[in-house]
Amino acid sequence: MTDTNLTAVLKKKGEISLEDCPIPDPGPGEVQLCMQHVGICGSDVHYWQHGAIGDFVVKAPMILGHEASGVVSKLGPGVTNLKIGDRVAIEPGVPCKTCQQCKKGRYNLCPDMKFCATPPFHGNLARFYVHAADFCFKLPDHVSTEEGALLEPLSVGVHACNRAGVTLGSRVLICGAGPIGLVNLLTAKACGAAEVAITDLDQSRLDMAKKMGANHCLKVTTKDPREMAQKIEEAFGGEQPEITIECSGATSSVQTAIYATKSGGCVVLVGLGLAEIPLPIVNAAVREVDIRGIFRYVNCYPTALAMVASGKVDVKPLITHKFKLEDTIKAFETTARGEGIKVMIECVRS
Ligand code: NAD
Ligand code: ZN
Structure with missing residues (x-):
């Protein structure tokens, strides 16, 4: 043939x-x-x-x-x-x-x-x-071509966690539990994050995040970002996460990301929503919350492959x-x- x-x-x-x-x-x-x-x-x-x-x-x-x-x-x-x-x-x-x-x-x-x-x-x-x-x-023999294809979204997680500075003991908030939120969850855990909370509107996505190792899964039930930030702080036992990785692109979630992040911390914007949105920018400025973007990934494939090949992430x-x-x-x-x-x-x- x-x-x-x-x-x-x-x-x-x-x-x-x-x-x-x-x-x-x-x-x-x-x-x-x-x-x-x-x-x-x-x-x-x-x-x-x-x-x-x-x-x-x-x-x-x-x-x-x-x-x-x-x-x-x-x-x-x-x-x-x-x-x-x-x-x-x-x-x-x-x-x-x-x-x-x-x-x-x-x-x-x-x-x-x-x-x-x-x-x-x-x-x-x-x-x-x-x-x-x-x-x-x-790919090494024991890594499947399905896993090989998944190195692409996983590399987005690697780049975002690098830009966020996730390290041993980090407390991390991830907003949005779609494929990109979940690869960030996997990567943050593999980087040694001590506690990861994840938010979503959809319970089935949160259930998946729980299975994949999220410590706290929070269903978003309010559009008020300050109220949501308060719930997140409570989930972390009364202390704010120093890193937030926003993976939904939803306006209220980007606003929540800023309010929820500890002073001196970092918000990484992965989700891409509306081109222009209102942000609590003075709140971010006076609390020295850095806001960083990411675009895809750079030099992350070797890391993503090593993470999968070593079994550090599944x-x-x-x-x-x-x-x-x-x-x-x-x-x-x-x-x-x-x-x-x-x-x-x-x-x-x-
Ligand atoms: P997705 O749509 O499958 O997942 C987004 C998740 O966010 C959904 O589960 C949705 O229920 C949830 N969500 C919606 N509103 C929310 C809110 N207010 N609070 C919390 N969660 C909320 O998309 P995905 O494939 O996981 O990608 C996520 C985002 O990342 C998209 O915006 C995509 O464009 C972006 N992205 C960016 C890059 C980059 O380089 N910056 C790379 C890949 C993907
Ligand atoms: Zn060039």
Whole structure:
């Protein structure tokens, strides 16, 4: 049987089509990958439903998917770090490698970043895909390709916890128990956080957080951020957490994050909601609560892989649904309904 390259293409807002595309050949420094697993991210669903995220607008058909793993099937000229048959996790953003940000090591801020499934760049929800070899990370035999795909969201947790300064004994508040809140929970625990509290509106998400090691799970029942901050302080036994990692993007939750954080502490904004929101900024200023942003991750894949390979974190429970590539549309519909946590697509032909 000849190989075909079934590919999930977002034709335009609201329309995903499964098409047989040409199998791409690797150029210099690239590898061709036989795709194994691709997790669906909220951003994939957002592009499907809305055709844009902020300034990133889908203007031409775009292949979806960026949380991925594959098996090396062909080497491009000059590739020495991988060989055919290697199982790899794919870091989806390839920067220019020559600009100031890249040279400083903050390549996530590269203005010429080519990031899978962020328009105009194609993603990797396909049977075959080509990627820069130095942004592929070889998986040890005991790490599955599903876990490899989950290194993408896990890397967001690693970057956020690094930026927040989570360390031994930290008390950490995480706002929002979606996939991103949960990877932050896993990472904070692995960094040695002594106590982690997590908030959400949805009880089933809090139940999952409890299973994954959260010490305190708080259901948000008020829009008053000061009242919520008070509840959080009580959960921590009357002392505020010094670190808050906001993973919902909800306006009231960002406000709560500031009020809830101990003076001299740090709020890291991971969730991306409205472009402009009112904030208790004087409260943050006079209590020296630092507010930091994060954008994806930088140099975090090796750490995320080491955490999984060593058994320090178990990402497998995040996967609640599995689909075949042929059933991509069902997989997107399931994610859009907010069912479960992580929907995983298997790309190999059965
Ligand atoms: P998600 O929508 O699955 O999870 C968000 C969770 O927040 C949900 O469980 C929701 O019930 C909860 N929530 C909503 N309002 C809340 C409130 N007022 N208080 C507490 N919880 C509330 O999304 P996700 O995939 O987990 O991603 C979370 C956020 O992180 C998104 O905004 C996403 O865009 C952002 N994100 C940012 C980066 C980055 O680089 N900064 C990377 C990945 C994701
Ligand atoms: Zn650059």
